[in-house]
Amino acid sequence: MAATPISLSTHCCSSSSAYSDSTSIWSHQIPNNFLFPKPRYASLQFKGNAFPNVVFMQDGALAATVTGLENEAAHSKNLKGGLMSVTPPMEKNQIGNFDANDDKSTVSITVVGASGDLAKKKIFPALFALYYEDCLPEHFTIFGYARSKMTDAELRNMVSRTLTCRIDKRENCGEKMEQFLQRCFYHSGQYDSQENFAELDKTLKKHEAGRISNRLFYLSIPPNIFVDAVKCASLSATASAGWTRVIVEKPFGRDSESSAALTKSLKQYLTEDQIFRIDHYLGKELVENLSVLRFSNLIFEPLWSRQYIRNVQLIFSEDFGTEGRGGYFDHYGIMRDIMQNHLLQILALFAMETPVSLDAEDIRNEKVKVLRSMRPIRADDVIIGQYKSHTKGGVSYPGYTDDKTVPKDSLTPTFAAAALFIDNARWDGVPFLMKAGKALHDKRAEIRVQFRNVPGNLYNRNSGTDLDQATNELVIRVQPDEAIYLKINNKVPGLGMRLDQSNLNLLYKARYSKEIPDAYERLLLDAVEGERRLFIRSDELDAAWALFTPVLKDLEENRKVPEYYPYGSRGPVGAHYLAARHNIKWGDLGVDE
Numbered sequence: 001m002a003a004t005p006i007s008l009s010t011h012c013c014s015s016s017s018a019y020s021d022s023t024s025i026w027s028h029q030i031p032n033n034f035l036f037p038k039p040r041y042a043s044l045q046f047k048g049n050a051f052p053n054v055v056f057m058q059d060g061a062l063a064a065t066v067t068g069l070e071n072e073a074a075h076s077k078n079l080k081g082g083l084m085s086v087t088p089p090m091e092k093n094q095i096g097n098f099d100a101n102d103d104k105s106t107v108s109i110t111v112v113g114a115s116g117d118l119a120k121k122k123i124f125p126a127l128f129a130l131y132y133e134d135c136l137p138e139h140f141t142i143f144g145y146a147r148s149k150m151t152d153a154e155l156r157n158m159v160s161r162t163l164t165c166r167i168d169k170r171e172n173c174g175e176k177m178e179q180f181l182q183r184c185f186y187h188s189g190q191y192d193s194q195e196n197f198a199e200l201d202k203t204l205k206k207h208e209a210g211r212i213s214n215r216l217f218y219l220s221i222p223p224n225i226f227v228d229a230v231k232c233a234s235l236s237a238t239a240s241a242g243w244t245r246v247i248v249e250k251p252f253g254r255d256s257e258s259s260a261a262l263t264k265s266l267k268q269y270l271t272e273d274q275i276f277r278i279d280h281y282l283g284k285e286l287v288e289n290l291s292v293l294r295f296s297n298l299i300f301e302p303l304w305s306r307q308y309i310r311n312v313q314l315i316f317s318e319d320f321g322t323e324g325r326g327g328y329f330d331h332y333g334i335m336r337d338i339m340q341n342h343l344l345q346i347l348a349l350f351a352m353e354t355p356v357s358l359d360a361e362d363i364r365n366e367k368v369k370v371l372r373s374m375r376p377i378r379a380d381d382v383i384i385g386q387y388k389s390h391t392k393g394g395v396s397y398p399g400y401t402d403d404k405t406v407p408k409d410s411l412t413p414t415f416a417a418a419a420l421f422i423d424n425a426r427w428d429g430v431p432f433l434m435k436a437g438k439a440l441h442d443k444r445a446e447i448r449v450q451f452r453n454v455p456g457n458l459y460n461r462n463s464g465t466d467l468d469q470a471t472n473e474l475v476i477r478v479q480p481d482e483a484i485y486l487k488i489n490n491k492v493p494g495l496g497m498r499l500d501q502s503n504l505n506l507l508y509k510a511r512y513s514k515e516i517p518d519a520y521e522r523l524l525l526d527a528v529e530g531e532r533r534l535f536i537r538s539d540e541l542d543a544a545w546a547l548f549t550p551v552l553k554d555l556e557e558n559r560k561v562p563e564y565y566p567y568g569s570r571g572p573v574g575a576h577y578l579a580a581r582h583n584i585k586w587g588d589l590g591v592d593e
Ligand SMILES: NC(=O)C1=CN([C@@H]2O[C@H](COP(=O)(O)OP(=O)(O)OC[C@H]3O[C@@H](n4cnc5c(N)ncnc54)[C@H](OP(=O)(O)O)[C@@H]3O)[C@@H](O)[C@H]2O)C=CC1
Pocket: 113, 114, 115, 116, 117, 118, 119, 146, 147, 148, 191, 219, 220, 221, 222, 223, 225, 249, 250, 251, 328
């Protein structure tokens, strides 16, 4: 039989082929004893065949689904039955970006700042979850690097206290934890010492045992030492044969100027492709789902414009203060901590045009375009607040400036609300309201899309229901209790004609029994796989800072005094005035919240 070109790609943990690294091989069939990287899925796209068939291979099984064929079951059976063989035989390490069964290469993940809060809280637990789900390559090692003196055993002890198992999968958890911890090591060193990084390099090499080394450095350190650490890692501990990547945590500067300077410094040592700027909100399930909702359902995209959408609200609130992080926070404030990154990233995904494909560069190109179409925020369109102490039920909650690491006269906002505008054909005149605050009455992150009213208002005439007050609203609740729900008007059952508003509700925990992975799991896996779709490109960052820098400068230079709100309240009343100026009511005040 003549050979048929097929392109083969692998991706982990999801049966949907949102992205892939492809390797073209010439073959007409695949051997039934071929080892596919467990539990990743491999998709084989046969080109030049009569039918557009895609074969998904799961857990090494030869076929789970064959789409595009008339009789899927029969073909799946045939494939399982061993009709397949590869000519020429394919090397295992030809698959995708890495092959979990690949004996020739290894991935070393170094958590720089391993003794810190984020490493303990998020990074090590996410790495364990990936290990638990068999998503890490066969040969991997995790290194903790920080100045603190620790032995491997002490690091393992520290890490073990933070690990938990998936609620829905507890089998072998203790065993898996033990195996994971045996892959964790510690190296103590300074962040600005090339010598210390050269020692780390030696230790990494020992563990890599002559395999092709791929290295991922996670900078979980304060931003003022990012460049030192990158310099030393790049000059003294770069992978010699494989790839070297660096995950950089926010903040990426405090304004356009400092962000550009940081990018310039990082690029002295790394190419843009090696820099993975993390915004963990992009790794959240419902934020990922935003594009799926828009681009895979016919009913939403046609409504996604100024023609039907009255306003969009991006809301973030936490029911605790800056506890423990006041020192960091005071230098940044809520607009830099939450709005300029997390909320703006969501806005960009929400408002961008349809990308050419789901490839990282196509998506990021669209995000940059929409960000560059936005108007820099005006000081008039921003209100700021700061929480003050409050006693409730005999418990007293501290004010922001009660934190010992915060100056007593600090004017740093812990709450802000802003109106943003996109000056393009799709969104002209539609207010995008953002609201973010700490020490509020609840914890939530959501996107609310308020639609325009129904023209004609037939039911007002006939039954006295004012539909102008009962417009449709689509809510994408990012957390907690992930959900997508749509408020619609319906008739109250009975002989009369009375209207009611109800929710069409997709509540994730009711629909899916599987636990939702933490954002850091997805992002770490993507970084290991070289998938950049959910990381911020430098031009995106520039565009984001261009929107916020002028207003931040204005507020700070004029020492604008924040509106004080009690700990645990709904925030400053100014947020309502701001919304009212745009003829809008915040959606999170309703009964469905
Ligand atoms: N914590 C969080 O929830 C979040 C953090 N981030 C970002 O992640 C990064 C790490 O955050 P986090 O873990 O909270 O930070 P930490 O303040 O806990 O610092 C991490 C480690 O860096 C070292 N370190 C701290 N201060 C200094 C200093 N002045 N000079 C040199 N080394 C220092 C310490 O290790 P040692 O002394 O052992 O060297 C410390 O354990 C930061 O960029 C932060 O902005 C982002 C989102 C959330």
